Amino acid sequence: MAEITYICKRTVVSTKPTQPGKCHSFSVLDHLMEKNHIRIVYYCKSWGEKEAGEITVSLRESLSEMLTHFPKVTGRLIRNEKGNWMIKCNDAGVRMVEARAKGSVEDWLKSVDREKELKLVYWEAMIHKPYFWSTFYVQITEFEEGGVAIGLSCFHLLADPICATMFLKAWADKTLGQKMVSPPFFHPLPPRRPINKTSNHKPYTDLINHYKFSIENSTPFLDANDTHTTITLSFSDHMVQACMDMVQPTSAPNKPNPSSPFEALAGLLWICISKVKGLNGLVNMSLCLDQRKILGLDKGFFGNCMVYNKVHSNGLEEHNFSQATKVIGEALEKMDNEGIMDLIEWLEHNDSQSHPLMNNCDLICASLETVEPYSVDFVGGFEPIRVSYYVEPVIGIGQVLIFRAPSYDGPLGRVVMVTLPKDEIVKLCEDELILHLSPRILMGVARNYA
Amino acid sequence: MSSSPTNKADGVQIHQTRILPDFLQSVNLKYVKLGYHYLVSHLLTLCLVPLMTMFIVQASQLNPNDIHQLWLQLQYNLVSVVIFSTIVVFGSTVYIMTRPRSIYLVDYSCYRPPSHLQAPFHRFMEHSKLTGDFDESSLEFQRKILERSGIGEETYVPEAMHFIPPRPSMAKAREEAEQVMFGALDNLFANTNVKAKDIGILVVNCSLFNPTPSLSAMIVNKYKLRGNVKSFNLGGMGCSAGVIAIDLAKDMLQLHRNTYAVVVSTENITQNWYFGNKKSMLIPNCLFRVGGAAVLLSNKASEKQRAKYKLVHVVRSHCGADDKAFRCVYQEQDDVGKTGVSLSKDLMAIAGGALKTNITTMGPLVLPISEQLLFFSTLVAKKLFNAKKKPYIPDFKLAFDHFCIHAGGRAVIDELEKNLQLLPVHVEASRMTLHRFGNTSSSSIWYELAYTEAKGRIRKRNRVWQIAFGSGFKCNSAVWEALRNVKPSANSPWEDCIHKYPVQIVA
Numbered sequence: 001m002a003e004i005t006y007i008c009k010r011t012v013v014s015t016k017p018t019q020p021g022k023c024h025s026f027s028v029l030d031h032l033m034e035k036n037h038i039r040i041v042y043y044c045k046s047w048g049e050k051e052a053g054e055i056t057v058s059l060r061e062s063l064s065e066m067l068t069h070f071p072k073v074t075g076r077l078i079r080n081e082k083g084n085w086m087i088k089c090n091d092a093g094v095r096m097v098e099a100r101a102k103g104s105v106e107d108w109l110k111s112v113d114r115e116k117e118l119k120l121v122y123w124e125a126m127i128h129k130p131y132f133w134s135t136f137y138v139q140i141t142e143f144e145e146g147g148v149a150i151g152l153s154c155f156h157l158l159a160d161p162i163c164a165t166m167f168l169k170a171w172a173d174k175t176l177g178q179k180m181v182s183p184p185f186f187h188p189l190p191p192r193r194p195i196n197k198t199s200n201h202k203p204y205t206d207l208i209n210h211y212k213f214s215i216e217n218s219t220p221f222l223d224a225n226d227t228h229t230t231i232t233l234s235f236s237d238h239m240v241q242a243c244m245d246m247v248q249p250t251s252a253p254n255k256p257n258p259s260s261p262f263e264a265l266a267g268l269l270w271i272c273i274s275k276v277k278g279l280n281g282l283v284n285m286s287l288c289l290d291q292r293k294i295l296g297l298d299k300g301f302f303g304n305c306m307v308y309n310k311v312h313s314n315g316l317e318e319h320n321f322s323q324a325t326k327v328i329g330e331a332l333e334k335m336d337n338e339g340i341m342d343l344i345e346w347l348e349h350n351d352s353q354s355h356p357l358m359n360n361c362d363l364i365c366a367s368l369e370t371v372e373p374y375s376v377d378f379v380g381g382f383e384p385i386r387v388s389y390y391v392e393p394v395i396g397i398g399q400v401l402i403f404r405a406p407s408y409d410g411p412l413g414r415v416v417m418v419t420l421p422k423d424e425i426v427k428l429c430e431d432e433l434i435l436h437l438s439p440r441i442l443m444g445v446a447r448n449y450a
Numbered sequence: 451m452s453s454s455p456t457n458k459a460d461g462v463q464i465h466q467t468r469i470l471p472d473f474l475q476s477v478n479l480k481y482v483k484l485g486y487h488y489l490v491s492h493l494l495t496l497c498l499v500p501l502m503t504m505f506i507v508q509a510s511q512l513n514p515n516d517i518h519q520l521w522l523q524l525q526y527n528l529v530s531v532v533i534f535s536t537i538v539v540f541g542s543t544v545y546i547m548t549r550p551r552s553i554y555l556v557d558y559s560c561y562r563p564p565s566h567l568q569a570p571f572h573r574f575m576e577h578s579k580l581t582g583d584f585d586e587s588s589l590e591f592q593r594k595i596l597e598r599s600g601i602g603e604e605t606y607v608p609e610a611m612h613f614i615p616p617r618p619s620m621a622k623a624r625e626e627a628e629q630v631m632f633g634a635l636d637n638l639f640a641n642t643n644v645k646a647k648d649i650g651i652l653v654v655n656c657s658l659f660n661p662t663p664s665l666s667a668m669i670v671n672k673y674k675l676r677g678n679v680k681s682f683n684l685g686g687m688g689c690s691a692g693v694i695a696i697d698l699a700k701d702m703l704q705l706h707r708n709t710y711a712v713v714v715s716t717e718n719i720t721q722n723w724y725f726g727n728k729k730s731m732l733i734p735n736c737l738f739r740v741g742g743a744a745v746l747l748s749n750k751a752s753e754k755q756r757a758k759y760k761l762v763h764v765v766r767s768h769c770g771a772d773d774k775a776f777r778c779v780y781q782e783q784d785d786v787g788k789t790g791v792s793l794s795k796d797l798m799a800i801a802g803g804a805l806k807t808n809i810t811t812m813g814p815l816v817l818p819i820s821e822q823l824l825f826f827s828t829l830v831a832k833k834l835f836n837a838k839k840k841p842y843i844p845d846f847k848l849a850f851d852h853f854c855i856h857a858g859g860r861a862v863i864d865e866l867e868k869n870l871q872l873l874p875v876h877v878e879a880s881r882m883t884l885h886r887f888g889n890t891s892s893s894s895i896w897y898e899l900a901y902t903e904a905k906g907r908i909r910k911r912n913r914v915w916q917i918a919f920g921s922g923f924k925c926n927s928a929v930w931e932a933l934r935n936v937k938p939s940a941n942s943p944w945e946d947c948i949h950k951y952p953v954q955i956v957a
Contacts, residue, residue, distance in 0.1 A: 010613045011573065015565050017603065064566050076572070090572045095614070132576040 004101045004119050004141060012060055012138070013093035014067035014074055022089040023080075024072050024186060026157060028347035029304040031084060032211075036156035038164050039121045039390040043105050044378045046146045055148055056098050056140045059378075062175040063138065067094065070167065072158060072186050072302060077130045085157060087135075094136040097122040105147025109386060112443055114230040114419075117388060121151025147385070150378065156304070161389055161401075162290045163302045165371040172378045184302040208346045210286065210310040214361055228394050230419040231429070232443035235265065237410025239437045243268055244412075247325045259325050261412050262367045262402055263332070267325035269400050269418065270311075272434055273363060276420070276427045282313035282324065283397060287331055288366035294337050299370070307343065309335050310362065321433075361396060368403035383407065386442065387415070394419045415442070487848060490820035551707070551749045553700050554757035555930060558745040559638035560897050561630045561716075562943040563606040567740065570603035571596055578735075581615050583725040591729055595736040600860035600881060600955050604947075605888035606740040610720045623659050623720040624668075630716050630742035631665065632672060638712075638744040639673075641939050646673045650709030651702045655684040655691035655892055657921075658781075658791075659718030669714065680706070688779065688920025689856055691715065692892035693928045696745070697764040703749040710750075716742030717891035724790030731790030737859055741890025741897065759914070759930035763815050767808040769923045775800045779921035791921075798865050801858075804925035805869060805917070809846070812927055816849045816913075846870055850929070851912040853877065854898040856919055857884035860955075866917070882951045887943070892918065895928075897943060901951070904944040908936040 046055060067074050073094060075087040099120075101108065108116075122139040135158055139151035154164055166184065173179065235243070244264040259267075266287065274283045286308045292301050311331045313324075373387040389401050398420040405413030416439070420428065425445055428434065489496070524531055569577075575593055578584055584592070610622040631654075639646075652675065654666040664683035669675070680702055684691050692715035699711040719738055724731045748757070769775040778800045781791045794800075814822060821844045828842035853876045855866050863884065867877045879898040883890075887897055895916040902908055909932065916928045938944070944951075 008613050008617065011577070013566060013568070013573065017568070017570065020603075061566075076576075091570060092572050092576055129579065132579050 004099050007098040007100060009095060009097045009122075011093040011134070012063050012067070012096045013091060014070075015064050016068045018071045018074070018089050018091045020090070022071065023078075024075065024087040024089060025080060026085060026087075027303060028344060029307070030157050032215075032347070033156035033160070033304050034085070035393075037123060037153060037392050038156055038159065038161055039118065039123060039151065039153040039392060040161070040164055040168065041117055041120050041386075041388040042150040042152075042168065042376065042378070043109060043385040043387075044148050044150065045105065045382060045385060046143075046148055046379075052100070052142060052144070053098075055142055059140055059148075059150070059171075059175060060096060063094075063096070063171055066171050066174040069170065069183060070302070073136050073154075073167070075135075077133065077135065087158070093134070094138060095122070095124070095134040097137065097139040099139060099141040101141050101143045101149070102145075103143060104145035105143050105149065105385060107145075108143065108147075108149075109442075113445065114443070117443065118390070120149045121153050121390075123153040123392075126155075148378075156391070159302065160290070160304045160306045161366075161368050161391065162292070162305065162371050163300075165368070165373055165376065166300060166302070169371075169376045172376045175378055176380050184300045185298065186302050208343055210308060211343060211347065213310075214286075214308070227421050228398070228419050229422050229425055229445055230390065230417055230443070231425055231441065231445060232388065233416045233418065233434075233439040234405055234409065234442050235414050235416065235437065235439045236405070237412045239439055240264065240410075240412040240414055243437055247322045259329060261414055262369055263325050263328045265402055265414055265416060266328050266365045266367075266400070267321055268433060268437075269365065269416065270324050270328070270363070271321055272428055272431045273398060273400075273418075273420065273424070275431060276424045277397075284313070284362040285311045286362040286364050287311060287328065287335075288364055289332065289335060290367070290370045291335065291340055292370065294335065295340060296337075306366070307335055307340055308364070363397040363400070364391075364394075365400045366391065366402070368401060372404050374404065374406040388443070389417060390419075398424070483845075486824075487818060487820040490823065491818050493819070551704055552751075552754070553703055553761040554748050554750075554753045554933070555759040555761065556644075556710075556746040556748050556753050556757045557638060557642045557939055558743055558758075558896055558899075559634050559641060559939065559941070560743045560893065560900050560943045561634040561637075561741060563629070563633075563740050567606045567609060567612065568604050569607035569611070569739075574607070574736075577611065577614065577616070581725065583727075585727050588727045588729070588732060592732055592736050595733055598860065599736055600863075600884045601737065601739075601888050602885040602953070604886060608718075608720045608740050611723060616723065618721045618723060620661065620721070623718055624661060626720045626740065627656065627659060627665055627716065627718055628668065628672075630740060631669060631714050631744070634716075634742050634744035635669065635673065635712070635714065637941050638746055641941070642746055644710055644746060647676045648710050649675055649679060649712050650706050651699055651711035652679055652681040652714075653684065653695040653699050653702075653711065654682070654714045654716075655687060655695045656716050656718055657686055657688050657691060657891065658722045659720075660685040665714075665716075669712075688922060688924065689717075689858060689889075689891045689894075690918035690920030690922070690924045690926040692743075692895060693764060693916065693918045693926035694766065694924075695892075696747070696761070696928055697766060697926075699747050700761060700764060703747060706749075708750055709748070711747040713745040713747065714742065715745070715892040715896065717893070722789075722791070724788065726784045726786055726788035726790060728784040728790065728792065730792040730794070731784060733793050733859075734791050737889040739888030739890055741887050741893050743893035743896035745896065754933065757933055758936045759932055761928065762913070762931050763812070763929040764927070765808055765812045765815070765929075766926045767804060767811060767924065769800065769804045769807065769925070772923075775804070775923040778923050798861055800923050801862060801919050801925070802865060802869060804919065804923050805866065808917070808925040808927055809844075809870075812929075813844055816915075816929060817844050817846070818848055821845060821848060843869075843871060846915070847872065847876070849913065850915040851909075852879070852899075852902050852907065852914045854895045854902070854914060854916040855880040856917060857881075857887075857889055857894040857898065858919055859889060860884065862919065878952050881955060882953070885953060885955060886947065886951070892920075900938060900942050901944055901948070903936050903938040904942055904948040905951075906937075908932050910934050 071089040072087050074091050075089040076092050077085050078088050080086045120139060120141050122137045127133045135155040137153045141149040152164060152168060240261045244259055247259045247264050270282060270285050277283055288306050288308045290305060291307050292299060292305050309331050311328055374383045383406050389403065401417045402414055405415045578589060578592060608626040610616055610618045652666050652669060656665055666681040666683040670679060670681060682698060684695055687694055695713045695715060699713050703711055719740055724735055774796060778794045778797055779791060783789050825842050825844050853872060855863055855877060857880050863877050863880045879901045882901055883894055883897045890897060895918055912932045914930045918926050
């Protein structure tokens with residue numbers, strides 16, 4: 001099997017130094033994600049006949065150029081007067097690890113699992129002196145027989161998976177010599193629009209209650225690597241269509257399908273995971289969605305903008321697919337501008353020092369619908385072979401990430417990455433609903449050779 | 451006594467307590483000195499004037515008869531006339547042939563490393579911390595030195611030090627040397643259009659890195675220099691080796707006519723970073739940075755047209771006979787076995803002493819006669835009358851227009867500014883080079899000259915004094931004279947940032 005040799009670790013800096021003395025503080029949504037980190041892996045085929053190491057050099061140079069636009073990424077963490085984190089934009093740079101792997105990318109992908117994949121994306125936990133700790137890590141692994149794996153890991157305090165993908169997109173654009181499509185901008189979250197302030201305004205308590213519950217009930221942190229594992233399922237266009245059709249109650253065949261691919265797949269997985277856990281009802285689930293559009297922010301907004309909401313499973317019939325999906329749709333509707341504004345205001349008032357692990361209590365189902373990970377093109381004309389997302393650490397019940405599939409899987413195609421305890425994952429793959437839809441298993445469970 | 455405003459209820463009262471006559475006195479003295487200086491410099495011309503008038507008066511009194519007499523006398527003494535003219539012609543030929551050839555500096559080029567090699571303070575401290583070799587007090591010491599060093603945030607550190615952990619190796623050291631030397635040489639050859647086969651002499655100096663084959667061999671290999679090129683590689687001679695290399699090239703150009711000499715001055719940092727905790731050895735980490743310069747010299751008369759400078763003097767002083775001076779900058783292993791260059795606490799005093807030795811030799815060569823007479827007379831007065839006056843320090847500002855003091859560190863520049871009584875504008879080139887490029891060792895005097903050129907200050911017949919200090923302890927000087935109003939060459943290292951300078955260096 002392909003072995004990875006680490007060549008070196010270095011610091012990559014931007015080509016133009018930033019103005020000294022600039023500082024960047026974080027929003028309340030950022031602070032909640034303090035205990036998490038994100039890892040993304042991109043697999044690309046190699047371009048042209050290049051000597052070993054040349055691809056790494058060209059990627060490193062384009063990264064240097066691109067970092068000029070991301071002063072927040074190259075800065076370092078310091079504490080402000082209130083004791084919260086903030087970034088000092090001192091141009092310290094990001095860490096880059098360079099590695100080589102035997103074999104080709106295609107061979108690797110045939111038998112990859114979570115443990116192996118995580119070796120392609122380097123991450124370092126915060127060190128004793130955070131002032132010297134890099135918040136972003138990039139790993140470039142060149143496969144000897146062709147292909148490149150680009151791994152990005154970052155501290156969730158600074159970015160969510162959406163803007164991390166935009167970061168990679170900007171890097172890819174720079175590598176190909178193109179201009180950035182959505183240049184990043186670093187702003188605090190927008191304040192409430194004044195026209196909406198009415199005198200008899202009832203705050204939406206749903207979101208607030210959910211956050212309150214999560215913060216209070218967050219259990220202490222445990223290392224999840226040994227207990228959980230991740231699989232990747234790829235649902236092509238017609239599979240998702242079939243899934244959405246299953247949601248539609250048979251009594252009204254002519255009504256247009258109200259549910260979206262995310263709702264359908266989230267509902268499907270909710271039911272399957274609940275079955276796998278052996279529960280009578282449905283497991284507690286929270287949805288996590290990108291709110292940039294709802295808050296009126298540009299796609300380039302760099303920071304955390306994903307909000308969680310609980311899906312209420314009380315009073316649902318056991319494992320009824322269409323009902324489950326309907327409830328999901330309702331929860332999604334609750335995440336509107338008003339509700340989020342109320343949530344942000346509440347969080348700002350209740351600014352506590354200890355920031356919990358947000359994805360701790362429930363099954364988290366996150367939608368990364370607003371980005372197209374497969375449109376990030378490092379090579380020039382070729383989509384990446386595969387993209388993987390991890391939001392770590394996952395403890396407790398589990399995590400589901402749903403994002404768009406490559407174009408050959410159609411516009412409705414989706415990739416689902418499920419993280420659950422090891423034994424439950426095996427049962428999930430054998431679940432009848434899932435087998436009925438028969439998605440492609442891109443990354444399965446590690447096979448233990450006895 | 452000082453003047454201070456006193457705030458009273460009825461208004462501000464400023465007490466005028468300065469003694470004005472003191473100031474006036476010094477102004478008068480200055481003009482007297484200037485007048486004396488002009489008088490002595492033009493003494494010969496002033497003496498010639500009465501002689502010339504006498505001669506003209508006499509010649510006008512001659513009548514044609516006297517001239518005819520003169521001509522007959524010469525005709526009868528043909529033999530003596532012929533012998534006399536032969537002696538004159540022969541004598542002048544010998545004189546012309548044995549005069550030292552003029553050495554012209556055609557052009558020079560300083561290397562500017564790529565921006566990803568920059569080491570701003572934070573990155574320097576971060577990488578130093580992450581190596582794990584330095585304890586807290588060493589890190590704090592390095593931070594303090596950095597802050598007070600006069601070094602800016604855009605200086606360059608070799609690639610090997612940008613890794614975590616740093617990866618110094620011979621291969622990386624060779625890479626650094628190649629990048630710097632070839633970068634400077636490529637630029638020099640592009641600017642001067644000189645062909646490789648025309649280069650007859652090559653001198654390279656690099657103190658701390660001496661591989662086999664030598665750096666000069668690397669250059670011969672890369673640029674395909676001709677088989678009979680006279681190549682020299684000076685190793686271990688410290689930061690003053692740049693002037694030593696120029697001196698060697700100058701001597702070689704006296705022996706070999708009609709040729710070019712290339713001098714490459716550089717230093718190598720990759721394998722010379724100190725990873726221990728002895729304070730005296732940590733200072734070079736904070737000050738030394740990547741840089742190098744390539745200089746093209748020639749003795750061809752045709753080069754006078756486009757050459758920038760003419761070499762006037764090179765004066766070398768070696769204080770190595772004194773033990774303290776010898777051990778002042780010493781490369782050794784610390785108690786744990788890690789190699790580093792240790793700087794002694796007497797460095798400034800020894801540098802001052804070496805400078806005095808150098809200018810004592812240099813003074814008579816370059817100072818105007820007025821200053822020399824003053825110095826001589828005050829010396830005599832002191833000896834004879836045992837006056838308790840301070841020794842007269844000759845005013846070198848009268849001899850030189852520009853000063854390029856090796857940017858060894860802020861303390862060195864401060865010390866020289868005081869000792870030579872220079873104005874801030876004279877040491878500006880040194881301070882700004884230290885800020886922008888750090889201590890690039892033997893090539894810093896070339897960066898400073900490039901700065902002065904970029905500022906457009908070099909006018910025709912301006913004299914430039916390059917002073918370099920180095921381990922040994924040595925103090926070497928080179929004096930150049932500008933042949934025209936010099937404009938900076940293409941791709942000067944200051945091209946993109948000269949408009950930002952001079953910057954105010956925070957204490």
